[in-house]
Amino acid sequence: EDLVEEVGYIIGQPGLLAYKEALVQMNDAAVISDVNGKILFVNPAFTALTGYTLEDVRGRSPRLLAGGVWPPGLYKRMWSTVQRGNPWRGVVRGRTKEGRLYHQEMSLAPVKDGRGKITHLMAVLRDVTGEKALEERLFQVQRRESVACLVSGVAHEFCNMLTGILGYTQLLLLGRDRKDPDYEKLCLIETQTLRAAEVARNLLSLGQEEIPERRPLAVKDELLELRRLLEHLLPERIRVRWSIEEDLPPLVADPLHLRQIILNLVLNARDAMPRGGELEVGVHRERVRPGLLRGYVQGDPLPGEYVVFSVLDTGVGIPAQALSKIFEPFFTTKPKGKGTGLGLAAVQRMVRAHGGFISLESRDGEGATFRVFLPLMEGVSGHEERGVLAERCSVMVVEDEDLVRKVLVDALKLQGCRVLDAANGEEALEKLEQEEVDLLVTDLVMPKMGGEELVERVRERLPQVKVVVVSGYSSSERDPGVRSRMGDHLFLYKPFGVWEILKVVEECLASKEGGRDAHI
Template sequence: MKSAGCSIKGCFMKDQLRILVVDDNPDDRALAIRELQRDFSNLRIDQITDATNFALALEADGCDLVITDYQLRWSDGLAVLRAIKNRWPDCTVIMFTGTGSEEVAVEAMKAGLDDYVLKASKHYARLPGAVRLALERKAQWRALKEAESRYLALFNDVLIGLWKTTPEGKIIDANPAMVQTLGYPDCDSLLRVNANDLYVDPGDRKRWQLLIGRDDAVRRYETRMRRRDCSVIWVEENIRAVRDAESRVLYFEGSVEDITERLNLEAQLRQSQKMESIGQLAAGVAHDFNNILTIVKGHTDLLLAKSSVLPELQEPLKKISAAADRAANLTRQLLTFSRRQIIQQRPLDLKEVISNVASMLERTLGEDIVLNFDLARQLPAIYADASMVEQIVINLAVNARDAMPRGGQLIVRTAAADIDAQYVQQNAEARVGQFVCLSITDTGLGMEAQVLSRIFDPFFTTKEVGKGTGLGLATVYGITKLHRGWIEVSSKVGAGTVFRIFLPTTSKQVEPATMKSTEKDVRGGSETILVVEDEAELRLMARQILECYGYRVLEGATGAEALKLWPQHAQEIDLLLTDMVMPEGITGWELAGKLRTEKPDLKVICTSGYSVDLAKMNFDAPQGIRFLQKPFKPQSLALAVRECLDA
């Protein structure tokens, strides 16, 4: 087992970081270590090259992080992952490989993999970023566990509910904390209630009485209780039987702890972890995948636009274009539900957004379903991405349609909602403030509690194979969270379902609606455009599209090349079209900033398949800068350029 250490400026960790690199290819190990050394100082890297060294490493003290290849001469990455998690359950593991597959990635994520990075020359530079993110998540997790420990220690020092009850349910005594937990004004009021009536399911009390065995105790029994105001709380009971000399039960004494908030937080944490794991996988491939789709989609649509294309080729080309659209939509949904999609927000009138999709909803639902709208006339504005809000409405409408196979009624409502502290206590994800509520009500089949608890899980579906991806409601969840809102769902088998989406309001004014050019009637121009894109094929395609519309095009493969071109052509360049993620240390955003410093009126369009920086800032860009999501159609690029130039 070899060891290497290094130190560079700017390392964000004071303590030594110990990393195991499990890879039997010396060249790959050297490249990985070189990239790590560029970003981290005070490293200790142990290189694992065979089974013997790996066994020795497992016997040693723990490490901070493991980077493993998948294909090893003596094992495989999944076996390494399982061995590491078995030895050090909390250890962060990243699979850095060029031989894996989507199936391997999914299996590894299930086994506890923290990230999956493709091993290719242009991906080596991404390894330190993946390591940094993985370690940050680990630190956050540790902080959460420490916070939970502090909370438990504090809670144990505070009196919790204590009471005594007879086997028949008569309450003999209760302490003030118990009275407060159940919401009664005083102890006497609670003593007049039979304990059996406090349980949502009276059978729960009978069940724990049966569970009391030789030790005369039941511990950590979770059940639901009804407070005086009829609200329901989850509690954890610890009960002990007190017997007489003949072993007959005199009474039960025990503690009652309200665990409603804890269960809600645990459910939120589990959901967040699911989204985080799948989101990491989606984000890892989205950038390159969308570049490829842009090339496929662009060249296909360019061919379809030509009158010289043979008739027998038109239908296959249309199918290729449609398939590229479906692939792009799948990637977009993966990024959206995992909250890594870029959003372009502006003040919106929710009523206007719904009106824009009304006709589409009618076509989607069909003739068997009656569609009704109950839209408030005057609503506060929301600060949101219009296309994403439309996606919420469409996805919920499609979900409702599938729940009404024999027809029914769908009601779309909007209303202002003033959320107070009392409401927040009853709804874990709610918060105090002014919101707009969008509700979608159907008269469909409804859902059982077991199904209802999983509806926002990625890929979960009750439909037969081939009838759904399981991403529709997960996408709704992701969009809502991106907009700092929350979702409430109520459903009853045979009585339908109600989805309520709460979105925060804004004081910003809604801009008057303007007529926008369509892709069919977009005009070209004679302006000069600087195209900066490191993918050669994508750069060539962009040039061809823009020249077809009459523009003069200058191009650069990197930000550095663009900066070299700029002094000679600064006066003639009207617009910068740049990718966000590029090599040589200059991003598209940084390039735009440098050029606009010299020429403030320079128009800019940023493109990306996925960018961490863009996702974090939600692209609330200055005037004159726009974003175009990859993959895009030739007409979409032409329209974006024209609108940006004319703005």
């Protein structure tokens, strides 16, 4: 009641007296000052927002609301606006009596008497800290999406270049004697290109939810194939031991993701042993009981049967305080310039997409052991043996990037294929009118006619032709609608090497011979 009387005393005009109780009861903070800017009244909502009572601020300047965080000149501009008889509105920061910063939406207006003379100034303040926090989070999400889009586009262009470099390096290595003086140099180029390819793949998947393209895999065969690649990536000062359990059941997984997971973990282990050491790569079957797991666990372990991939090193180890951050994007314990902080983040995303989890044991200076647990599915059988010779087939290669197209053509010719090539879908259709082929290898994005339309046309006219789709984007970025419209075809992701080209062609031809649909 005293507050109501005080408001009535300050605001003496009859028209405003009707609102005096509303000022006291309103949820928004209200401040009334005289024409010189001295505070005369604040309502209870002001005290709740700022912590200041009427006794704290009576006679003081509204500048105290700035709390030292307003931009230079803002108070002067506000004061000038209302002295001319105009209202001022905006969102500004404030500081409470306890020092906490907050955001407030301020409406400042002059109060005039019946003759139009300004007698008081009134400000209404509303706390918008929550809204500003949501706005900031939305901005950060949009910023990350924009950065991811930009990075993805740049990585896509690098993938095209890396495909050419990697492909021709491997073609030069084929049949070359290890004693050749250029052999070691070519291996070094291959190694560095493969490292760049992994960075490009990780950038492509940055900020994207992984969508694995799963199929039954013979785990031992996958590791043995990866072993050849790793021989070029690991220096002689690192001694490698492989431990592969026999008679492992087929694992339903994305083969590209599986290779990326193991490769990233092995490269991480290599970088942890700059002076050399011991590295063990293993795989075994294990029944998981979550309460008995050792070390730091990333993910959601559920009881059941898993295939466990392990990578153990005797390197520098990981500090205890870094264990919970090691899988965050851009976080790295490596020296500046030695790591991107993307490898383990990519591993975590791909493992999660497969319904698995990761355990990590490490101490600073005592090495590290990463274990990746991927769940087994009952009743899954592996693919039958392949053995189709590429010499039997004729292939149409459609790719608008000249370098990538030449790598594909040269690799397939080396294997004995008869190869036709085209720079876009229209050119390919013209040639297919004159020539029969067993296999179509086509890029997805091309001028004049893209891969999706080309595949649809070929499916209508030549349903017996098998298809391999070349994509410069990660599997997580593919439109699921495109996937369903294009049917069950193999996908080959850039950057790829000669061995990947030949493996995909062999698998596609094997499915053709066996009357099966191929898929990755």
